[in-house]
Amino acid sequence: MEIKRISGRVWLEVVTVFLLFSTISTADQFERCFLVSSKKYGVNIHLLKAIAEVESGMQPYAVNVNLKGKNRSFFIKNRKVASEFITYLEKKGYNFDVGISQINIKNIRRFGLSPVELLDPCKNIDLSARIMRELIDRHGMTWDAVWRYNGNKRYAKKVLKALKEIRKK
Numbered sequence: 001m002e003i004k005r006i007s008g009r010v011w012l013e014v015v016t017v018f019l020l021f022s023t024i025s026t027a028d029q030f031e032r033c034f035l036v037s038s039k040k041y042g043v044n045i046h047l048l049k050a051i052a053e054v055e056s057g058m059q060p061y062a063v064n065v066n067l068k069g070k071n072r073s074f075f076i077k078n079r080k081v082a083s084e085f086i087t088y089l090e091k092k093g094y095n096f097d098v099g100i101s102q103i104n105i106k107n108i109r110r111f112g113l114s115p116v117e118l119l120d121p122c123k124n125i126d127l128s129a130r131i132m133r134e135l136i137d138r139h140g141m142t143w144d145a146v147w148r149y150n151g152n153k154r155y156a157k158k159v160l161k162a163l164k165e166i167r168k169k
Contacts, residue, residue, distance in 0.1 A: 030058070030100075033122035037129035043136065048101075048129055050162035051149060055102035060121040064097040065089060079119050086115045101128030 034052075038045035056062035056075075061082035063074045076082040089096045090105065097104050098118045108115050111127060118124045132149060139145035147156040 030121060030125075033125045036122075037126045040126070041129040041133040043129045043132045046163055046166050047132065047146070047159070048125060049166050050159045051128060051132070051146075052100045052125065053162045053166070054155070054158045055097070055150075056100050058100060060100045060124070061119055062097075062099060062102065063089070064102055066095040066097070082119055083116045086119075090115055099124035101125055103127050103131070107131055 034045050034048050037043070038048055052058055059075050061076040061079060063076060063082060063086055065072045065074070074085065076085060086096065086098055095105060096115075098108065098115045100121045101124050103118050103124060105115060107127070108118060111130075113123075113127070118127065128149075132145070135145040135148050139148065143156040143160075146159050147153050149155070
């Protein structure tokens with residue numbers, strides 16, 4: 001069997017296409033998650049993206065520990081370490097938020113889920129949309145509903161700023 005040598009130019013094109021598609025597939029995966037959840041719950045896709053941007057900077061393995069009014073955020077790079085960390089936090093009874101949209105443990109339990117499940121960005125985004133739908137049903141499509149997602153009135157301004165950035169793109 002004869003193996004042909006690939007020229008440098010062809011090799012560069014192959015690598016470029018591979019990198020382009022591997023980058024797009026990750027972005028597309030999140031995009032599909034936002035789109036499906038937005039349609040499922042009737043929540044604006046840009047609002048869901050803005051929440052995820054403000055909450056975690058779009059980091060699927062982000063964990064925030066709430067310590068007596070002070071928050072400590074951890075941006076963990078892989079699912080295994082994030083899973084071990086939140087399992088520890090849950091066993092010790094900490095109040096914490098998980099994933100791309102930072103779902104609080106109280107909401108996770110309320111919906112009968114495991115915090116480890118919400119390291120899956122699509123499940124996390126879906127629950128975020130469901131919670132936001134509840135808030136909109138209760139408070140209308142208002143900034144009151146948005147700030148209640150986080151529990152801090154200043155939060156709505158952060159989401160508005162993120163929304164403006166998202167719409168520019």
